[in-house]
Structure formats: structure tokens, C-alpha cells
Amino acid sequence: MFARVKRGQWMQLLAAFWKVAAGLCCVTLISFGIWRQTIAERWKAFDFVPPVVLSSRCGGQRRDSKGRSPNGQPIDPSVPCGSYSRYSSDLQSEESIVDQQRKCGEKAEQNGHRLSTELEFYDEAVSGTKRHRVGLDAMLAAAEARRINVLYFFSLSRLSRESVITLPLLKDLVYNYGVRIISVTEGIDSNDTAWELIAHIMSIVHEQYVKDLAANVFRGQEGALLAGFSLGDYCFGFTSEPLPGSEKGRRGRNAKPRKLYVIDPETAAWVARIFRWFVQERRSINWIARELNRLAAPKDHRAKTSRWQHTYVAALLRREKYIGIWPWGQRKNCRDPLTGKITQRDRPEEECKKWIRQFPHLRIVDDETFYAAQRSRRRASSNVYNSLIEMTPG
Numbered sequence: 381m382f383a384r385v386k387r388g389q390w391m392q393l394l395a396a397f398w399k400v401a402a403g404l405c406c407v408t409l410i411s412f413g414i415w416r417q418t419i420a421e422r423w424k425a426f427d428f429v430p431p432v433v434l435s436s437r438c439g440g441q442r443r444d445s446k447g448r449s450p451n452g453q454p455i456d457p458s459v460p461c462g463s464y465s466r467y468s469s470d471l472q473s474e475e476s477i478v479d480q481q482r483k484c485g486e487k488a489e490q491n492g493h494r495l496s497t498e499l500e501f502y503d504e505a506v507s508g509t510k511r512h513r514v515g516l517d518a519m520l521a522a523a524e525a526r527r528i529n530v531l532y533f534f535s536l537s538r539l540s541r542e543s544v545i546t547l548p549l550l551k552d553l554v555y556n557y558g559v560r561i562i563s564v565t566e567g568i569d570s571n572d573t574a575w576e577l578i579a580h581i582m583s584i585v586h587e588q589y590v591k592d593l594a595a596n597v598f599r600g601q602e603g604a605l606l607a608g609f610s611l612g613d614y615c616f617g618f619t620s621e622p623l624p625g626s627e628k629g630r631r632g633r634n635a636k637p638r639k640l641y642v643i644d645p646e647t648a649a650w651v652a653r654i655f656r657w658f659v660q661e662r663r664s665i666n667w668i669a670r671e672l673n674r675l676a677a678p679k680d681h682r683a684k685t686s687r688w689q690h691t692y693v694a695a696l697l698r699r700e701k702y703i704g705i706w707p708w709g710q711r712k713n714c715r716d717p718l719t720g721k722i723t724q725r726d727r728p729e730e731e732c733k734k735w736i737r738q739f740p741h742l743r744i745v746d747d748e749t750f751y752a753a754q755r756s757r758r759r760a761s762s763n764v765y766n767s768l769i770e771m772t773p774g
Contacts, residue, residue, distance in 0.1 A: 455492050461530040462499030464519050466538045468507050477502045484532035487564045493530055508541035509590060510720035523557040530560045536568065536582045541590045542717050543583040550579055605708055605735060610639040613708060615701055616680040617651040617744050619644040641742055648744050650677050651702060655745050658697060659752045665693045697753050702745040706737040
């Protein structure tokens, strides 16, 4: 019995050993595939480089008088070569596109290619999770029309941040349009047999980056929320002001101070007037909307139109923030991985309870007036419903 147990343990240890060994082999092969081209280029640095002249392209990339690239390969201008670049945030600038194009141009000249300015496609301030982008669609159209033979991009993440978008795009380019794809930073080259394996792995890495970023942003927002700071979710009647000195505890070179919710006297007066019209003077919501437009009342800072409408007034009348109850996180963004389209879905009520904040100092309307408005609003909705029932034939 003891021998059987020992033998079983040895079998388990042996199986675990082979799993670890297989994993290490996979990691080694992947690492070799990614860095193989970089290592080869470093060895080429020891080769003799003939006298060179500065190129006007790509910030002074070296090229000899016979038109050869730095590694000695002749540059063939007859091969149509293009590039695709992208940055996703408004906080970035056009310099990001220029830098990516410069890196692509340098890599192209090392391979004996020259990028055509007509085939340099890019998208500015567009997320990589979106399937359809102006620059990306134009690049694919050019590839389908057989105008591109070689396509350079700085990183696979520039094409997409979703693996279900990245891999079909690459396979369309390579197998359907006959385009050779080359990634500058990741060593992906569709002329190599292992390019699909590396592309699969890197696309998953880039996809996970977006998920980790979203989780980190949410965690930071939740921490600020529980500490009582503003998250920018204030509505009509409120604003936010910086808290002096709060930037000292934040990371970053240009750390900004935290902000606190405050009542905005100008718009808060309009909130009180709307509740008075509706509760005390028993004005209809449509009448209130017309009166607000006639008086040129200001709108919410996130409003998409300049005029007041029935839906805006109805939403204002049921907002609990005016009695100091501030909910948060009631809805969450859900992205379709195939298209990048974002929709909102309701979170479970039990989950949202922990994010409800009580701010008595931000009260604009008293409880009696607020709940009277809710009763009047429900009666008005009931009367409209009954009228529709009576008008329905049969």
C-alpha cells in the first residue's frame, strides 16, 4: 500500500515536471520568435557600413550614395509600401502619429523599402476597440484595391485592442489582399512562418491591457467616490471646485487637485423655480419647458441641445441629488468586442447601495416639495396612460 502511494506521488511529480518543462519551452520559443529579428539586426551592426549621406526622410536615416539602406540592401521604390498609425486619447497629440510614422519609415528603409506618403494612413483620438475608423477603413480599401504590397505599423495595438478584430484584419490583409505586414516593435513579419503565433499572443496581451486599464480606472474612481471627492457626475444646479493642497498626495508630474461638489447659485435658483412651478403652481412639464426656453434659462453642462425639452424637465424633477442623496454606478458600459459599440446596462440594485452618498449640505429642495413632485409626476403619468386606454378602440 505504501509503495503504491509513493509510486502515485512520483507520477504526479513527473507529470507536473513535464507541464513546467512544456511551459518553459513555449515561452522560450515565443521569446525567440519575438526577438529573433532584433538580435539579427544587432549582429549586423558589426558589418562595414559605407560612407553615408543624411536622408531627408525619417529624421536623418543613413543611406549611401547608391541608394542602399543602412544594412546594405538596395531600396526598391517600385514596391508600394504603406503604414498605419493611431493614438487613442485627446491627451496625446499629433506628435504621436508623426513619431509612429517615423519609426515605420526607419524600419522600412532597413528592409530596403520606402514608404509612400499617399499610403500613410492614421486615426487620431480614436479607441483601438472600435472596428470602423476613417483611417483604418481607408487603409483596408487601399489594400483590397491592391495598392499596398507591404504595410508597416508601430505596434499591433495600433491596429486594434481586441483580438477578435486584430486577427481577422491581419488574415484579410495577408491571405486575401496579399499584403506583407510588419510590426516595428514586436518583430511580427508575415514572411516568417511563426508570425501568426506571435500575433495571437500579442493581440491577447493588448486586449488584456484595455481590461486592466478599465479595472484600474474604476478602482481609482471608487476610491475617490468613497472619500467624498467629485467624479464629475454633478448635474444641473451643482458644480465642482478644487480642494487646495490635495494634489500633493497624487502621483504624476502634473498632478491636479481633487475636487469637491458645491452648489452653483445661478443654476440652483432655476432648479428651485422649476419645482415651485410644478408643485405649487401645478404647471405642466410642457409648460415649464416652454417657459424655460422663453426665459433663455441655462442648460446642464452635459446637455446636447440648447433648448429645454419635456424629457429634460421630467428627469430633473425625479433627481434625488436635489435632496442630498447622490447615487453612483447605477449603469455600466458594455462594449461589443466585434464592433466596439458601447451600450449601458443596469447594475444590480444591491451592488449600487454601497455607492450611495449622503450630502445634506448639497440640498437644494426640501423633502416635502420633492416627494410632492414625485406624487404629481406619477398622477400625471397615470392620467396620460388612462387617456390612451380610453382612446384605444375595442
